[in-house]
Amino acid sequence: MKRVLLTGIIAIIIIFTFSACSSLADIGSAFAQRLSSNKNQTTQNDNQKAKDNKTQKKEENKVKTPPRDVLKAGDKGDDVKDIQDRLNKFGYKVDEDGDFGEQTVYAVMDFQHRHGLTTNGIVKGATLDDLKKDPTVDVMYQPVAQVISNANAENVESIVNQANIKSYTDYLVFVSISQQMVYIFNGSSGNWKLINSFQCASGTGGTPTVLGNFFVGIKGPQFESGQAILKYYTQIQGNYLFHSVLFDKNGNLLDGTLGKSASHGCVRLALENAKYIYDNIPIGSGIWIK
Structure with a gap:
């Protein structure tokens, strides 16, 4: 009778042991997955942070292009937009799009004509200097128009x-x-x-x-x-x-x-x-x- 009881106890211990090992294995597997997931997330965060730092550094090191001394047909940029803004202050109606197109060329030519400058549509030297001055009535774009009615x-x-x-x-x-x-x-x-x-x-x-x-x-x-x-x-x-x-x-x-x-x-x-x-x-x- 004692031998039978002992055998049953040993069997229970063995069953419990295998069951416990299985549970521990499952727990260990889940823990390992969490570790792997956390590691991947950390790596992604590090990569994004490095990318953001690189972008920020690039922006900090970016140097704004200085205004050019000569601007002509076909040029584009903020300095062209500045010239267009100055022309408009003299009464012209130029699109301030930063594109030195035909519209801007003609406006520059008319500006040069009114200022007694060489009429070539190129902004440089005296043309650029006069554009930087305040507008006066004698060189404004708009003459007075009297409408005829008949x-x-x-x-x-x-x-x-x-x-x-x-x-x-x-x-x-x-x-x-x-x-x-x-x-x-x-x-x-x-x-x-x-x-x-x-x-x-x-x-x-x-x-x-x-x-x-x-x-x-x-x-x-x-x-x-x-x-x-x-x-x-x-x-x-x-x-x-x-x-x-x-x-x-x-x-x-x-x-x-x-x-x-x-x-x-x-x-x-x-x-x-x-x-x-x-x-x-x-x-x-x-x-x-x-």
Whole structure:
């Protein structure tokens, strides 16, 4: 009887031992998994911290690009945006996008013209110095515009407003070859208002005036063509210009023809009208010759 009891006790001990070992094994396995998980999390945290430190160090070491001494067409950056902001303070309407595109080039050219500088659209030297100055009335972009109100004005306005002509300024020039007339508008696309009009003389059949859409380019007080002096020229495209009727070198009138084809391709105007465009129509203004 004692032997049977002893055998049962030994069996219970053995069963308990195996059961306990199994439980301990499970506990040990779970503990090991937690250790592994904690280790992986620690590694991830360390990696992220190292990455953040690297990014922070990179930002701290990043040096801001200094403003350039020369800015021209195609340049981009904060220094271009600064130039655009300065142009707008002088009355221009340039997008401050940091892109030295066509709009900015024309605004710089007009600014240079009003300041008596070389009209090349490049910001450097005297151009940059003058842009840093405070604006004054005599060099502001915006001349005063007097709107014309009559039946003919409404008709011409309707023509240009339906044509959707692009302009980088508040001004637009329309040349009607059939009428031998020049019309000047103030406003914006689809809302142009006639402010001036006058006769012209376009190119002859052998040397016709170029047709199409253009922008006011460089300007100058005068140039020579053979024995003739042409005053107050404003570029249309290439060698096609608005300019005065012909004078000799002593200032005497050589040819004052207006109202019909007479030029070598340019658009001739009375002296006061050539000066009007020269003085009042900003570089970059749209031109439509039809």
